[in-house]
Amino acid sequence: MMNTGRYGQYGGIYVPETLMPALVQLEREFLKFKTDEENNFYYRELLANYAGRPTPIYYAANLSKNWGNSIYLKREDLVHGGAHKTNNAIGQALLAKVMGKTRIIAETGAGQHGVACAMAGALFGLKTEIYMGEIDILRQNMNVQRMELMGAKVHAVKTGSRTLKDAINEALRDWIKNVEHTHYLLGTAAGPHPFPSIVKFFQQVIGEEARAQVLLKNKILPDYVIACVGGGSNAIGMFSAFLDDRQVKLVGVEAGGEGLDSSKHGAVLNKGTVGCLHGMKSKVLQNEDGQIQEAHSISAGLDYPSVGPEHVYLQEIGRVEYTAITDKEAVQTYYELAQSEGIIPALESSHALAYAKHLCEQNKNISVLINLSGRGDKDLAEVEKYGQSL
Amino acid sequence: MDNRYKKRFEQLNIQNRKAVIPYSMLGFPNSQQSYEIIRQMIKSGVSALELGFAFSDPVADGPIIQNASYKTIASNFSVVNAFDLIADVRKIDEDIPIGVLVYFNTVLSQGIDKFFKKAKECGVDGVLIADLPPENSMEVQPAALKHGIDLIFLLSPLTATNRIKTILAHAGGFLYLVSRLGVTGITERNAIDDLSLTSLVKTVQEQTTLPICAGFGISNPNDVQAMLNIGVDGIITGSRLIEIVQNDNREMLEQLDEFFNDMLAVCAGHRTLPLLK
Numbered sequence: 001m002m003n004t005g006r007y008g009q010y011g012g013i014y015v016p017e018t019l020m021p022a023l024v025q026l027e028r029e030f031l032k033f034k035t036d037e038e039n040n041f042y043y044r045e046l047l048a049n050y051a052g053r054p055t056p057i058y059y060a061a062n063l064s065k066n067w068g069n070s071i072y073l074k075r076e077d078l079v080h081g082g083a084h085k086t087n088n089a090i091g092q093a094l095l096a097k098v099m100g101k102t103r104i105i106a107e108t109g110a111g112q113h114g115v116a117c118a119m120a121g122a123l124f125g126l127k128t129e130i131y132m133g134e135i136d137i138l139r140q141n142m143n144v145q146r147m148e149l150m151g152a153k154v155h156a157v158k159t160g161s162r163t164l165k166d167a168i169n170e171a172l173r174d175w176i177k178n179v180e181h182t183h184y185l186l187g188t189a190a191g192p193h194p195f196p197s198i199v200k201f202f203q204q205v206i207g208e209e210a211r212a213q214v215l216l217k218n219k220i221l222p223d224y225v226i227a228c229v230g231g232g233s234n235a236i237g238m239f240s241a242f243l244d245d246r247q248v249k250l251v252g253v254e255a256g257g258e259g260l261d262s263s264k265h266g267a268v269l270n271k272g273t274v275g276c277l278h279g280m281k282s283k284v285l286q287n288e289d290g291q292i293q294e295a296h297s298i299s300a301g302l303d304y305p306s307v308g309p310e311h312v313y314l315q316e317i318g319r320v321e322y323t324a325i326t327d328k329e330a331v332q333t334y335y336e337l338a339q340s341e342g343i344i345p346a347l348e349s350s351h352a353l354a355y356a357k358h359l360c361e362q363n364k365n366i367s368v369l370i371n372l373s374g375r376g377d378k379d380l381a382e383v384e385k386y387g388q389s390l
Numbered sequence: 391m392d393n394r395y396k397k398r399f400e401q402l403n404i405q406n407r408k409a410v411i412p413y414s415m416l417g418f419p420n421s422q423q424s425y426e427i428i429r430q431m432i433k434s435g436v437s438a439l440e441l442g443f444a445f446s447d448p449v450a451d452g453p454i455i456q457n458a459s460y461k462t463i464a465s466n467f468s469v470v471n472a473f474d475l476i477a478d479v480r481k482i483d484e485d486i487p488i489g490v491l492v493y494f495n496t497v498l499s500q501g502i503d504k505f506f507k508k509a510k511e512c513g514v515d516g517v518l519i520a521d522l523p524p525e526n527s528m529e530v531q532p533a534a535l536k537h538g539i540d541l542i543f544l545l546s547p548l549t550a551t552n553r554i555k556t557i558l559a560h561a562g563g564f565l566y567l568v569s570r571l572g573v574t575g576i577t578e579r580n581a582i583d584d585l586s587l588t589s590l591v592k593t594v595q596e597q598t599t600l601p602i603c604a605g606f607g608i609s610n611p612n613d614v615q616a617m618l619n620i621g622v623d624g625i626i627t628g629s630r631l632i633e634i635v636q637n638d639n640r641e642m643l644e645q646l647d648e649f650f651n652d653m654l655a656v657c658a659g660h661r662t663l664p665l666l667k
């Protein structure tokens with residue numbers, strides 16, 4: 001291997017021997033892909049004409065008025081498929097094709113990554129199988145139907161917490177068995193090296209576009225850039241372009257669930273400790289014996305007891321601040337954006353929005369750029385159910 | 391003290407026998423029965439022990455061992471309990487090599503040095519960390535060395551020639567050959583895939599004196615025979631054993647004894663059969 005993919009002490013490769021050759025191959029092919037003009041041209045072309053990039057930056061005038069500060073939304077909800085996940089799925093599916101793989105597998109929580117893979121699978125003629133926790137299948141049923149419509153097979157995962165964590169376990173087990181012809185199309189900036197680097201590479205487009213777009217509009221950079229953090233792919237994609245702009249404050253927002261003092265949350269960066277899960281060293285929610293604890297969030301995409309390793313590093317060096325928003329606050333902001341701007345945000349993205357609202361309550365004359373990572377049609381049933389339970 | 395693995399494999403070699411290494415999960419189905427199961431292994435005359443720590447997310451394991459893990463964790467059987475149980479097992483037999491199989495997070499949660507120290511105190515000889523490839527073994531090597539514990543590493547059917555050296559540079563005790571692609575469990579073996587391992591085994595044997603033992607999907611005497619045919623020095627069997635335990639009946643220990651004896655019979659006085667062409 002060229003390197004072991006460390007961000008400080010985090011990241012690395014912690015997998016059974018059977019997967020090592022596949023990761024070695026993946027790193028080699030990815031490094032080639034990165035500098036291959038033809039493949040990159042094709043990827044950019046697909047992003048433009050298939051996925052609909054660049055996505056706009058929208059100055060949310062009504063929200064800005066209500067919150068008393070300038071609010072800009074990076075509209076990843078407008079990417080084909082309805083979330084930023086498409087950027088990565090197309091990229092990795094193309095990489096899989098280049099590597100001569102005939103089948104892709106993936107985990108999914110909210111179902112957005114599963115949908116993106118189903119799209120990419122149909123597009124490239126790759127057999128596609130998706131692992132999804134039983135609980136997530138119930139709360140994101142529309143996305144299951146979309147995946148199946150596009151020809152993907154969806155496996156219900158019934159082990160452990162029956163959510164994203166166990167979907168990743170099952171996908172890894174499938175990969176161990178079928179590694180010769182299958183590419184594991186991991187959907188977030190986590191997992192063993194080189195996945196965090198690969199996913200970041202394909203999501204960087206968010207931040208690159210957004211930075212250029214705000215500069216064009218305002219001539220200056222925003223005071224804050226905010227993104228929600230599940231595994232951390234939309235956040236790293238957004239933050240990466242601003243890391244060197246020291247004056248820009250970067251904030252990642254985790255799932256606060258029922259509160260950080262409860263045991264029901266997904267706030268790994270706030271409450272987790274260093275451990276090893278899913279092939280990487282990172283922070284995890286765990287007990288004193290290292291048994292991984294269940295995460296909780298109303299949003300399936302943030303319901304994960306670990307996080308991409310680069311975020312732990314960015315937290316440690318103090319470049320990014322990580323905070324959390326509760327289920328309740330996220331749902332309130334979901335309604336608020338729908339009613340003030342006519343945009344229905346994903347529950348995941350609603351966490352980022354809700355934190356922006358907090359900031360606006362405490363500050364004057366700030367400009368805030370929020371990554372609206374996906375659209376929220378998928379969450380209608382869940383939000384309604386939540387409202388009734390109050 | 392002499393290395394127990396070395397001693398045991400030398401003895402087996404002299405007797406022209408191959409090793410039978412049963413895997414069982416510490417604390418499954420409960421602390422007392424787990425002890426009895428392991429004591430039965432020793433009574434039946436197995437060659438070495440492979441004892442697993444339950445982990446919440448065992449990605450290298452199939453449904454049988456996964457379920458045993460979940461149940462063990464749910465019963466509040468802790469890492470401390472597991473070490474205590476190993477210490478009790480060591481009292482039964484001073485000479486049998488004891489290996490433990492863990493996932494890296496279990497080691498990290500205890501502190502690396504503390505884990506190896508504790509393991510040594512309880513009489514452990516080898517530690518296999520299922521998700522720690524040799525590239526990262528520097529993290530545990532100092533602790534293993536300091537406390538005199540062998541690090542056991544995996545070989546897989548896909549291990550390329552250029553990786554063998556890296557693995558051998560860190561490996562002790564024996565080499566654990568993952569004998570087919572996939573996770574642990576009971577599945578029918580594929581004769582062609584099995585035969586294709588012959589050259590890997592040979593290549594490795596040319597570079598080391600460490601014994602090679604094959605595991606994953608070895609649940610009956612035929613599987614054992616298939617593995618001996620490709621030239622390994624022993625076998626590891628786990629899921630079938632846990633299945634017998636799960637079926638929980640009063641003759642469980644007798645059934646286990648019979649199971650071990652069947653496996654041991656194939657491994658005793660075995661002479662390599664000519665390979666089928």
Ligand SMILES: Cc1ncc(COP(=O)(O)O)c(C=O)c1O
Binds near residue numbers: 228
């Ligand atoms: C719309 C949306 N935003 C965010 C996430 C969280 O993932 P990540 O942290 O990798 O961006 C998901 C995951 O499913 C999602 O669907």
